[in-house]
Amino acid sequence: DSGVTQTxxxxxxxxxxxxxxxxxxxxxxxxxxxxxxxxDQGLQFLIQYYNGEERAKGNILERFSAQQFPDLHxxxxxxxxxxxxxxxxxxxxxxxxxxxxxxxxxxxxxVT
Amino acid sequence: xxxxxxxxxxxxxxKGAPVELKCNYSYSGSPELFxxxxxxxxxxQLLLRHISRESIKGFTADLNKGETSFHxxxxxAQEEDSAMYYCALGGANxxxxxxxxxxxVIx
Numbered sequence: 549d550s551g552v553t554q555t556x557x558x559x560x561x562x563x564x565x566x567x568x569x570x571x572x573x574x575x576x577x578x579x580x581x582x583x584x585x586x587x588d589q590g591l592q593f594l595i596q597y598y599n600g601e602e603r604a605k606g607n608i609l610e611r612f613s614a615q616q617f618p619d620l621h622x623x624x625x626x627x628x629x630x631x632x633x634x635x636x637x638x639x640x641x642x643x644x645x646x647x648x649x650x651x652x653x654x655x656x657x658x659v660t
Numbered sequence: 661x662x663x664x665x666x667x668x669x670x671x672x673x674x675k676g677a678p679v680e681l682k683c684n685y686s687y688s689g690s691p692e693l694f695x696x697x698x699x700x701x702x703x704x705q706l707l708l709r710h711i712s713r714e715s716i717k718g719f720t721a722d723l724n725k726g727e728t729s730f731h732x733x734x735x736x737a738q739e740e741d742s743a744m745y746y747c748a749l750g751g752a753n754x755x756x757x758x759x760x761x762x763x764x765v766i767x
Contacts, residue, residue, distance in 0.1 A: 590760045593755070604754045638704065649755055650705075654703070
């Protein structure tokens with residue numbers, strides 16, 4: 549087990565709603581990455597945090613936001629949800645930027 | 661700009677045949693390249709990284725800076741190699757993934 553925990557496993561919600569996805573990194577990992585995986589786009593990098601600070605931003609929509617807390621867990625907030633936001637959202641953690649990433653099992657979000 | 665290209669979405673080979681999954685990258689600095697694999701119903705996991713120069717599960721990948729490629733190769737494919745493979749490029753504070761190649765090994 550890689551030690552990265554994501555909750556919930558599944559989430560079904562309606563358009564226009566807001567959800568929060570949670571990620572607990574492996575013990576000792578300071579870096580947390582969020583990725584979106586959809587059928588057409590593959591793995592899309594959203595955002596990265598290191599020790600509580602935002603380090604890099606990818607293709608993250610303005611409707612989405614994230615943060616990393618002092619205990620290093622991270623939350624990804626998705627608001628004004630649209631059907632196209634339905635995807636698998638992965639969290640990964642690493643010791644530093646050149647360390648291999650350890651992935652969680654993902655949260656499957658379905659927007660109806 | 662950083663970019664990782666995996667030109668094949670799907671690749672099918674027969675068991676025992678050689679397999680090559682292509683990956684090309686674009687990066688102005690000194691790249692860190694990785695291959696990640698996702699087996700059915702399992703989480704994404706690291707397969708190998710170029711600086712290790714090791715063979716994992718019979719797979720190897722050589723970084724070719726001239727061709728900006730990091731192709732994944734295995735001389736004899738096995739059924740258990742069927743999975744989704746992602747090439748990834750590590751830059752400063754980030755890891756960019758290609759769109760992935762689904763490998764199917766036909767028995």
